[in-house]
Amino acid sequence: MNSKGLEALVNSFLAEYRQNKLLLAVSGGVDSMVLANILKKTGFEFGMAHCNYHLRDEQSNLDQQLIENWAVSNNISLHVKSCPISKNSPNIQDSARKLRLAHFNEIKNSYDYNYLVTAHHMEDLIEGFFLNLIRGAGIRGLNTMSRYYKHSLRPLENVKKNEIYDYASFNNILFREDSSNSEDKYARNIIRHQVIPVFKTISSSFFNTAGRSLKLLGEHEALIDFYRSQWKSKNVQFSEAFIKINIIFNEEDYFLFELLADEGFHYNEIQNIKLNLNSPGKEFKSRNDKKLIIDRSCLYILNSKTPSIFEKIIIYNHHDKQIQSNEICVTIKSINIRDFDWNAIGKDPWVIHFDLEHVNFPLIIRPWLDGDKMRPIGMQGKQKKIKQILSDKKSNSAFKKQELVLAYNEEVYWLIGHTIAHQVSITEQTKCILEISFTFEK
Secondary structure (H helix, E strand, C coil), X not given: CCHHHHHHHHHHHCHHHCCCCEEEECCCCHHHHHHHHHHHHCCCCEEEXXXXXXXXXXXHHHHHHHHHHHHHXXXXXXXXXXXXXXXXXXXXXXXHHHHHHHHHHHHHXXXXXXXXXXXXXXHHHHHHHHHHHHCCCCHHHHCCCCCEECCEECCCCCCCHHHHHHHHHHCCCCCCCCHHHHCCCCHHHHHHHHHHHHHHHHCCCHHHHHHHHHHHHHHHHHHHHHHHHHHHHHHEEECCCXXXXXXXXXXXXXXXXXXXXXXXCCHHHHHHHXXXXXXXXXXXXXXXXXXXXXXXXXXXXXXXXXXXXXXXXXXXXXXXXXXXXXXXXXXXXXXXXXXXXHHHCCCCCCEEEEEHHHCCCCEEEEECCCCCEECECCCCCCCEEHHHHHHHCCCCHHHHCCCEEEEECCEEEEECXXXXXXXXXXXXXXXXXXXXXXXECC
């Protein structure tokens, strides 16, 4: 591919983003410096971001100096951050990746850039495939070729390394070589220097055929993503306190286990969860301290912020107010019957409406106790144990401990999120309504 061909390819790849403000990640190496020159030459609006890890002493500073000189000469905004990494770090490349992504996202958000652009080329993507294969990745991880991969644009993903070098040579582009790329102490370099050459020996067209396979993998992932979205809309319910996921007991549960991985559950733990889908009440914990509870036909993932000790909330009177406690916001309102929207009744399980005249104060919000009873609406004033109500509603045994009631002394007015008591419900004689609503803080 000649210079004009490479410029046309980049221009075509980024055509739909021409009206956007782009942020180019630059290292000073040949890939990013070539892409910087092409973006400048083809008239895109962009800035540049660089992380200096200080791993190669003066060489790292010379990389930064080259980038700074180019940015000044070409009147391009440059955002540089010093990100020192110890040479004794157990995983230097992973640390560097996390630091630069954090820097790029900060710059992108602070300066209103629309997209991050990186100079990953075909060999990078093939190396990434092998790296993720070693780590035991699924289709999403192995699919390293995507037009919009992990929130970044990669216009060189179909370009070979030698074509980038040819462009740099033809256009007299200055760049620096990272000496660490020649050392086989990193997994990526071992793949580059020892694994890929074996495949090239087997097939001289390895890069072309591997690139074709990655494209096919991307198309398969796009199809799976279509069905993933449909599955999620039907079977996943997100709230501030928990995630509820339906168990289907067929092949679609693949998406369920995929979501568990996204939520921090390790592969081995997920295999254990698979074996226990028919064990209601079984609990598991993720690496980030989220709790998973298996119910009869679904799973619940509890937010790690869910409080284990609930401090009771006291409502002293009916005056409008907000009370914040236990990462819950309770809002109290008094509403004249003439101003009340009757359609609001039962619309939201976390909002309840009482006949104010029949409500006594103070009200207490607390976890239910084993001896609690109430007179649920629809039972003509008959009493029923809270425990039995929760069982009838098929509330998971582990979740029962977290259910809350609103009560006056021993008289339960509301099993929160479930049912109201008969004696405080709204009737035709109601003159003023007490509205109490719950919102869960993130």
